[in-house]
Amino acid sequence: MFVLVNLKAYPCDGPAVARAVREVSEESGVRMAVAPQAAQLETIHDTGAETWAQHVSPVEQGSHTGSTLAEAVADAGAVGTLINHSERRLRLADIDGALSAADRADLETVVCANNPAQVGAAAALAPDAVAVEPPELIGGDVSVSTADPGVVKDAVDAATAVDEDVSVFCGAGVSTGSDVAAAGELGAEGVLLASGVAKADDPEAVLWDLVSEI
Numbered sequence: 001m002f003v004l005v006n007l008k009a010y011p012c013d014g015p016a017v018a019r020a021v022r023e024v025s026e027e028s029g030v031r032m033a034v035a036p037q038a039a040q041l042e043t044i045h046d047t048g049a050e051t052w053a054q055h056v057s058p059v060e061q062g063s064h065t066g067s068t069l070a071e072a073v074a075d076a077g078a079v080g081t082l083i084n085h086s087e088r089r090l091r092l093a094d095i096d097g098a099l100s101a102a103d104r105a106d107l108e109t110v111v112c113a114n115n116p117a118q119v120g121a122a123a124a125l126a127p128d129a130v131a132v133e134p135p136e137l138i139g140g141d142v143s144v145s146t147a148d149p150g151v152v153k154d155a156v157d158a159a160t161a162v163d164e165d166v167s168v169f170c171g172a173g174v175s176t177g178s179d180v181a182a183a184g185e186l187g188a189e190g191v192l193l194a195s196g197v198a199k200a201d202d203p204e205a206v207l208w209d210l211v212s213e214i
């Protein structure tokens, strides 16, 4: 199970969360990573936590002002990137372009999708993983693995039907160890979460709970 913590643009102490992620990951043996704001990638990488980008642009080096260049993200220490997050949607051709950019920079990729049909389409582009996240559950208190277990199972079936090598993650409302365990029982190989950690009074306690039933 891979626990990927997206800090989005929350006003949290990113380096403190990253240090806790590194510690919990090292002591539990569970793979965990942090996806901070692009401007904080190097700072987060310096904590020793596995660091991911929230987005890369579908561009090559050149005249692309305001872009998030995959090579720059990798130089800052990221080893992977989200693509097409629900809050950073891309057109199909741009998802494909962002995957090519990530591939050039040797970044692992997780393409986000709203539902199983989108998961199947995303899997056809051969990312490392696809994350299913029903938008209406994002930022809520109820985990996707509890509120809508069928969507996770259907996402696993949809991805497997297209490409068995594409892992399926799930996200939205995940904040406890039992949420993570339920996701695993449904076939997910990772969870993508944000508010449960970034808005917590004690992020480290939440991180320990997240890995408690793996």
Ligand SMILES: O=C[C@H](O)COP(=O)(O)O
Pocket: 006, 085, 086, 133, 137, 138, 139, 140, 171, 172, 173, 174, 192, 193, 194, 195, 196
């Ligand atoms: O990237 C994370 C997902 O959008 C889930 O966010 P959430 O854990 O706040 O529901």
